[in-house]
Amino acid sequence: MSEATTAPPAGTGPHPEGWRGYWSRDTLWRESELGGISAGILLRGTRETLPFGRADSVLEIGCGPGHLAALLAPLVGTIHAVDIAPPSVAACRERCRGCGNVTVGLLGNDYTDLSACGGPFTRILCVSVVQYYRDMGEVERLIQAARAVAAPGAKMLIADLPLARTASAFVRDALGTLRAALRGGYLGPLLRAARGRWGPGSAYRACQNRAGSLVFNRAILEELVGRMDLQATVLHESLSIYANRPSLLLDF
Numbered sequence: 065m066s067e068a069t070t071a072p073p074a075g076t077g078p079h080p081e082g083w084r085g086y087w088s089r090d091t092l093w094r095e096s097e098l099g100g101i102s103a104g105i106l107l108r109g110t111r112e113t114l115p116f117g118r119a120d121s122v123l124e125i126g127c128g129p130g131h132l133a134a135l136l137a138p139l140v141g142t143i144h145a146v147d148i149a150p151p152s153v154a155a156c157r158e159r160c161r162g163c164g165n166v167t168v169g170l171l172g173n174d175y176t177d178l179s180a181c182g183g184p185f186t187r188i189l190c191v192s193v194v195q196y197y198r199d200m201g202e203v204e205r206l207i208q209a210a211r212a213v214a215a216p217g218a219k220m221l222i223a224d225l226p227l228a229r230t231a232s233a234f235v236r237d238a239l240g241t242l243r244a245a246l247r248g249g250y251l252g253p254l255l256r257a258a259r260g261r262w263g264p265g266s267a268y269r270a271c272q273n274r275a276g277s278l279v280f281n282r283a284i285l286e287e288l289v290g291r292m293d294l295q296a297t298v299l300h301e302s303l304s305i306y307a308n309r310p311s312l313l314l315d316f
Contacts, residue, residue: 082275083196084175087149092260092268094129094155097253102304103132105248106191106223109303113313114221116140116187123178123185123213125206126193127168130156137163144168144182148175176205183213188220192304195226195277200288203278207292207314214316223311224304228279233308240307254305285312 093099116122120140127133127145129152136143143166147153153170160166169181188210194203203222210220229237245254261268289296295315302309 082198083271083277084148086267086271086275087147087196088151089267090149090151092257094152096257096260097250098257098305099129099131100135101248101250101253102192103135105305106132106303107135109299109301110221113297113299114187114219120186121184121215122187122189123181123183123210125171125178125188125190125210127156128152130159130166130168132189132191133166133168134159134163137166140187141165142167144185146171146178146181176202176209178206178209178213181213184215184218185213186215186218188214188218190220190222192224194222195224195279197278200278200284203288204292207294210314211316216316218316220314220316221311222314223299224302224306224309225280225311226277226306227308227310228281237307241305244307245305250305280310 116136116139118139118141122136122140122143124133124136124143124145127147130145133143133145133156137160143160143163145156145160145166146169147156148171150170153168157168160168171177172180190206190210194206197203197206207220207222214220227233227237241254242251245251260266263269285296285298288294297313297315299311299313303311
């Protein structure tokens with residue numbers, strides 16, 4: 065594994081409905097412009113490390129309203145996009161309605177089980193998803209499930225991993241996120257989303273306080289890679305709207 069910077073799980077207390085319930089009710093992210101912006105950032109950032117071509121069959125885990133699937137559709141052979149939230153599945157299906165090579169499905173109660181997704185897939189994408197898992201055990205089960213549906217030589221990208229941070233690091237990263245938004249021309253949508261995410265009455269903040277989420281660091285990633293005997297590279301350049309969010313690229 066190349067040098068990493070990401071992990072210990074934090075805030076993983078019991079959450080009865082937790083994030084599954086939140087994403088099934090969410091409108092903040094589903095209706096935000098940031099989904100399309102972040103999808104574009106990811107594709108530009110992975111041009112060299114994760115190229116896509118017409119021979120590729122893609123599995124997107126946690127597709128949300130389908131921004132990434134819609135952008136990828138002209139570049140690859142097929143895409144199967146899946147999510148845990150019925151409204152997101154419906155939104156993705158609508159956004160990709162004109163894309164004959166995109167299929168969309170709903171994950172079951174065990175959202176780490178990919179056996180119904182078909183395959184084999186040459187590219188498996190999991191963007192801004194695993195931080196909402198209960199623990200690292202679920203992350204391991206997802207990777208094992210991805211291995212089972214991966215074609216020989218396939219690559220899996222687990223992207224946008226939040227880091228464990230001190231208060232000063234949080235401020236540094238927030239300023240970096242704002243600077244990137246200003247340069248990229250999406251400061252307005254970012255501030256609106258931030259207000260919805262953390263402002264008074266925020267359903268996201270309430271779920272975060274109740275359910276918690278995973279954060280990452282170098283030690284956690286190295287332990288994960290070693291425990292599962294993975295061929296892995298940490299991509300340090302952020303592939304989302306958020307500053308200082310590494311990603312993990314796996315070779316199967």
